[in-house]
Amino acid sequence: MTTAPQRFSAITRTAAQTRVLDAALKLIAEHGVSGTSLQMIADAMGVTKAAVYRQFKTKEEIVIAITEREMSRLEDAVEAAEAVGHPVGAREVLLDRMIDQAIERRGEVSVLQFDPVIIRLQGEHEPFQRFIERLYAALLGTEPGVEARFHAAMLSSAISVAVMHPLVADLDAETLRAQLIQMSRRMLDLPADSSAKRRSAAV
Amino acid sequence: MTTAPQRFSAITRTAAQTRVLDAALKLIAEHGVSGTSLQMIADAMGVTKAAVYRQFKTKEEIVIAITEREMSRLEDAVEAAEAVGHPVGAREVLLDRMIDQAIERRGEVSVLQFDPVIIRLQGEHEPFQRFIERLYAALLGTEPGVEARFHAAMLSSAISVAVMHPLVADLDAETLRAQLIQMSRRMLDLPADSSAKRRSAAV
DNA sequence: GTCTATAGCGGGATAGAC
DNA sequence: GTCTATCCCGCTATAGAC
Structure with missing residues (x-):
């Protein structure tokens, strides 16, 4: 079994994922996790919810x-x-x-x-x-x-x-x-x- | 027009209202406002949502x-x-x-x-x-x-x-x-x- | 990688009986 | 003051076409 990476810095993200995280961070900082929906994140990015779910399987994974x-x-x-x-x-x-x-x-x-x-x-x-x-x-x-x-x-x-x-x-x-x-x-x-x-x- | 009371201490609540606030405070402290539903508050009190809405017209009023x-x-x-x-x-x-x-x-x-x-x-x-x-x-x-x-x-x-x-x-x-x-x-x-x-x- | 469409659920809130 | 039942909406998440 491969253990999880010891350093967070070693985690790499695609450009598309990074765009999701940027938008989500901004919204979560203002409204909190529970107050931020995937619809809000998608709207901020100018895409649909489905496009966001392509980058991360669940909302929890985004957080x-x-x-x-x-x-x-x-x-x-x-x-x-x-x-x-x-x-x-x-x-x-x-x-x-x-x-x-x-x-x-x-x-x-x-x-x-x-x-x-x-x-x-x-x-x-x-x-x-x-x-x-x-x-x-x-x-x-x-x-x-x-x-x-x-x-x-x-x-x-x-x-x-x-x-x-x-x-x-x-x-x-x-x-x-x-x-x-x-x-x-x-x-x-x-x-x-x-x-x-x-x-x-x-x- | 009667102005709002200048002191928060002057605000009085019924016993039923106080019970709602006690339960809600506990839950909100743990889950946040957005993470706390009226169902959760009602369950914690052992009553239904409708009973809670009798004490406060909206969730915002409770907060x-x-x-x-x-x-x-x-x-x-x-x-x-x-x-x-x-x-x-x-x-x-x-x-x-x-x-x-x-x-x-x-x-x-x-x-x-x-x-x-x-x-x-x-x-x-x-x-x-x-x-x-x-x-x-x-x-x-x-x-x-x-x-x-x-x-x-x-x-x-x-x-x-x-x-x-x-x-x-x-x-x-x-x-x-x-x-x-x-x-x-x-x-x-x-x-x-x-x-x-x-x-x-x-x- | 993005879309439309929809399933399934839980949210806030109200009506009306007891 | 509490209940049951219900409305409507927005949420997470998925299916499947392009």
Whole structure:
């Protein structure tokens, strides 16, 4: 039996499939999975439902593919972090990348994390579970205590949600990024560091 | 023309209506608004759909009523904060109360904030908009700058989401509360203060 | 790869008896 | 306040022609 690919990045899609995923992601980000029908996806693409079903057998497969694609972006960040020798430095690299991506996608995507259907899927789909475990491990850094777990939870929550908050909707990406980096360091009780780019020479 | 009540707390519901809202809230927290049908609500209550429709004319009315009830809880916190003379002290009181409620409801409810249907409703329903404005004003404290807006966004995001994070699922309420208070003070660059209960004598 | 057409089901909502 | 029965619609999914 051939095992499923270990990396989401290894999954390839045809151009037609990618067009479906692009349209579906946009709609799901706005209406949620349950609030998005295949008719809506087909209309957005200018084709019929049957044409969509040719690319993916079920709606659930579309949602899984979207989740895989989003996770593959984070996967790159996790692997970059794991490549760093020191756990503390690894965490810093990961947080930098998570901030980059949260800003890059700015609200379009953050909502996916909270969709009930996607949450259920993450629990049922083994590759998703394994990746989330891996992400948490990289996020936790060295100390295995209560505080470290709390810090990781608070930081990852705050980053992905704060970028789509109405109160910061008018901030440009650079300002938002600077504030997020500064706040992250403060939350971890690290010295404020304006040059957060030294990816090597970690503490 | 009689204007809508200014306070959500002034809205009264019959016992039958409350039973509907309780059942609906539970289901919506798990499956989202679009993923929850009136049949599911009726089944959870042990009655038929028609019995539910006797209490609320439409599904949307149920969702609105649920949102009103959740906001009325926060309303108490906002009013307690507004009663404090100093803006800085007011913000501290509000944050304390927000932390209390986030822990009290622990994930059951936090998801509602991100439901696409409820987000749309908040934009369309004037009383909801007015309340959110009021909440933000109390949350912003004194300084009107970019930093203050960012801090308010980051804090309110982090508090409501962190409590339902898997990494802290096994923490008891007291530990979680202590960590949240400590982190909030750190995020606002206030001195760490273990006795966070002095509701008067604000800074 | 796209279409038309349709099956089969569950959704929201209403009528009217008890 | 609860029921049974029903209406109409949109949903997921499939069949089969082009």
